[in-house]
Amino acid sequence: MKEISCKLLVIGAGPGGYVCAIRAGQLGIDTAIVEAGKLGGTCLNVGCIPSKAIIHAAEEYESVARFAAAKNPFGITAGAPSLDFRQTLEWKDGIVSRLNSGVAGLLKKAKVKTVPGWATFRDGKTVAVETETGTQLIRAETVVIATGSAPVELPFLKFGDTVISSTDALALDEVPARLAVVGGGYIGLELGIAFAKLGSKVTVVEALPRILASYDAELTRPVAKRLGELGIVAMTGAKAKGLSAKGDALLVEDSAGNDHKIPADKVLVTVGRRPVTEGWGLEEIDLTMAGPFIHIDDQCRTSMRGVYAIGDVTGEPMLAHRAMAQGEMVAEIVAGHKRAWDKRCIPAICFTDPEVVSVGQSPDEAKSTNPEIKVGLFPFQANGRAMTKADEDGFIRVVARADNHVVLGVQAVGKGVSELSTAFGLAIEMGARLEDVAGTIHAHPTQGEGFQEAALKALGHALHI
Template sequence: MTPRDGSTRTDVLVIGGGPGGYVAAIRAAQRDRDVTLVEKDAYGGTCLNHGCIPSKAFITAADIAHDAENAAVMGIHADPTVDMAALADWKNDVVDRLTGGVEKLCKANQVTLLEGTATFADDHAARVAHSGDDGETATVEFEDCIVATGSRPIEIPGFSFADEDVWASRDALAAEERPDELVVVGAGYIGIELSTMFAKLGTDVTVVEMLDSALPAYDDDITRVVRSRAADLGVDFRFGEGASEWRESGRGIEVVTEAEDGETATYGADKVLVAVGREPVTDTLELDAIGLEPDDTGFLAIDDHARTALDHVYAVGDVAGEPMLAHKASAEGIVAAETIAGESVALDHRAIPAAVFTDPEIGTVGLTESEAVEAGVDPVVGEMPMRASGRALTMNESEGFVRLVGDGETGRLVGAQMVAPEASELIAEAGLAIELGATIDEVADTIHTHPTLSEATMEAAENAMQQAIHTLNR
């Protein structure tokens, strides 16, 4: 292809520098492709700058403060104070180190970085409007393109994120002062994680949810543990209520809710955090220019190679559909880059883990028992309660369980669900076992270090085989 006057040319154009985009860019460069990465905001995307990393930094700090304050049972007495401004500075330092690292890795792999917003001009060209006020644009011609523009928080009627008192998750994670009272609209994973965090920091939290439960994507026996712990922390759940409006009051703001029967309620607060979900960012790309159309929810359909309906255009991460997870985005980015390089690779969604950083944490991978039945599998199930784990007891964290689901015919592990301390770490073992096609008895035969939380996985496997030692067999 001969570049047009005033344009640049690249083998692979990546639009979006989040965990899907920058990983795809680096991998494509490692496969000897000339790569240009366009990012309009900050390298690392929402995850590193405004989501995964800052939320975990705040959650870790809140856990430390809460654990210290509640360690009297261990003979430890403390009354910690939290300097939110200093905490925010530390969080920002962590974010800056990681985002700076992403930029350095891209440059070290010879990825060309452009700051700006990319829109399609035609099938093999995109216009990049540079960041800033100069209004300059550049044209980038490409052979292949990977769309990784991510997602944004969903606004609801009457609650504009432009209003100072209405927070999106990004605003909550940029706070340098702790609100005394907070209303959270939405009891999904973002709402529950941040509700728990603020409650541990001393905020009075009210969660408003239209459905009749929290974390509706998970089974009730999992969410019940998390919901109970949150209630113990003082989180007030108001199920079956939808937020209809907010208004200023003499002492802050008021959030008005309405139930299905029309009954209304009012909750006072300093801020209202709207966390009802996220939507893909595809409307900024001018997809009409290349004849690509998202589905009704804004997602771009892809095949097992992350390829869209156009053979040379790929989509990875949140724009490519659920689950909206950073590690899923990275995996898709690698597949897209390696497919472009001519390698024989494909996406395998069987072993994509998910984690919710609540108290205790939730970790899942593969199929639940009911999903296994629906898939035609005759499941065998084993479970280990954390109250029987010596390590959990020494951590004063004995709520929850580890559950494994196996195929009764082949013995292979097909799923795992955990609600336990460090479940986000523990789930990796089950994911690896599923990826390798390991059987329940192979997991049980793997010697685990004692005393550790990971022993619960071994014990759950033994329980599935009716051979558990440290818990009653099912």
Template structure:
């Protein structure tokens, strides 16, 4: 059969339907623009299908089972059994509902959807290949383009994701069975989240990390809380070691590591999960056709309006660099769509929160005290421990604290670091405070429902003014 090619035109072309792309497409359509969204695999992108959503589904399920099994102190005596096939089915059904919703929302807003892989022909046209033989192709002319092609797991030498014994995060989240032993390479947020999941599923987990601590980039008193809980779950940390190779043995495989001094260690395991980061996906786009060159790390540089060096081409999400977070991608998508429609819009990274869904969770936003000082502030700090929270005591989750950082001169909230139960939810209040240039006085004077974990934010703000009621002011 001969090749099939169709031609179409659009005001705004969006490449990639992840949390940056589909949000950008819907917002651009809401502005009255003709929008075409191209996706090569699944609506919702990696986040919805293979990352954020499935991992949080597993975290919720394993937390429920683990907490029930540890609730003897509350008078609850159970020994939960986990049906992995049923858990997979539940997770997959949840994802299907969400992907269907994304597709329906796009169509309801008038976005044209095309499945396939897009590559640039020139600055105003792309070809979308819809089959492996390049015989079914769509040519799309566009006025503005938003690139949202996302990222993929970084692969390290000697550990090929095509090997059954080597898992990427995607492989781990689709596992049909739980390995008795699991080696995790990388103690960043993905490695730590999945280590916790599999430890609660019953795996004997060993974490290999080249650096000297888990969760690089977070302050030590925060990581210490998470690391302590992980150790209590039986997770064994091996810091200062890098994975060099794996090899088969009679009963599974073994992972070989090496220190900077050349000292080698061997860890027997059934599977090895490599979670050392993610890298942007740009190689399929033929960017040279529009004169756009990625950085050495493969990212597309953008300004505060999400524009690349090619004025009518925007980039959002992981492909545009740090912070590589789904909610950042969505906000960038909105900014790009607004600007593409001629509306004023800019990114402000100071109010973007970050969360790690470990046990307990981490939530951060804005500046740490050290960062505030380096930027010329004279910061004041307020802290409230969850062990002093009545609500935390009634849930049995008393580890961690809330810390608020503010400008000592005018009291404006500059940042927060939270480690503890529901930290990912609690940090939103502080993000709003920063967005509105609120002060610790205003945060503290806002009446919070009792008893709630959110009261810890209020008390931390009070502590910054030496006026906390339920903890000592020091």
């Protein structure tokens, strides 16, 4: 049995794990990282990156289709488009492959030892890794658990054949003619909208009263409108009950208690994700849990000395950028730096059409902790850049304290607003006031001007509405 020793061992090479390992290597820490699958984890291989590639391809296809139907204001006409979905997948896979190679190169540059295989704890300082060449023992002074999450499977809709997960949806050989989506959250709607644009007849089944329930209704209204325009049927307050006897339809009970059969070639189940805590031998180290998640403090320390945990395995929000920030922080703590988790906000983005961004507190959340607030909303219908792109649906909304005007939250819905999330987050992290945002010169014509205008609106002197 081979054996190696290192100062830091990272289990899992997803966004949190590989960032932690790279930063540790940069700081001169002898580091090893173990990954059973491909470098980059869920996000890079079967999540964030490939889904955005499919979403972009779908947008391009739908745009050309609109030109062919002469349903555009630009005076542009074109022939009816055709789709080679296999080529689309090859393009998507090429992007993933390039990023895989990039992560491998960065780990090598940071002098991190990469061990491919499945790790199992022997104790708090030792893991056994099952590799292609046999078992390898790794002893480390410090261990970081970054094992991520996996799609939740429903007992009456087991994954396989007709019933697929988000991972399966990104590897389909062809666009399904009829797609039923169980779950109207961000994953279900992102993929549902993409497949609708590629030609699928899509039905979304959501148990809650409305889609994207984690966002406020005002923010999601433009998305609901767009679903109708794309021909997507959204059944809210409805419950999926299983497949039909022939397996060619989804059985659904609507809000009134009536039963329906939704014809479907594929049923995409997107009802959440669960932390991957089984199979790693965690029972050997007896960590304190927070429900299904590993309990951590503000330095990502677990209940066992020398063992840290980061990313999805530690709870909500299950977002790659949260995991990355935690990974960087832990690496610096191991190097002896004084760090703690003191982030004011973590941006949440839904890559639907239109896109939805939420950073910090919503108006209702702000009201629960502040006696009085100011809210400024600027619609893209009054924004020159949005008009020139023929994408006027949506708005930017700023939430601030009424007494000192400190910005508490920023939300937006509209075409391409995901790219504004960094500016929103920076304003909150820097403790900006409405006057700071309003007093910053925003380039014209851009959609970002809506941020300044929303702040001006909250101050009571909007210029363009």
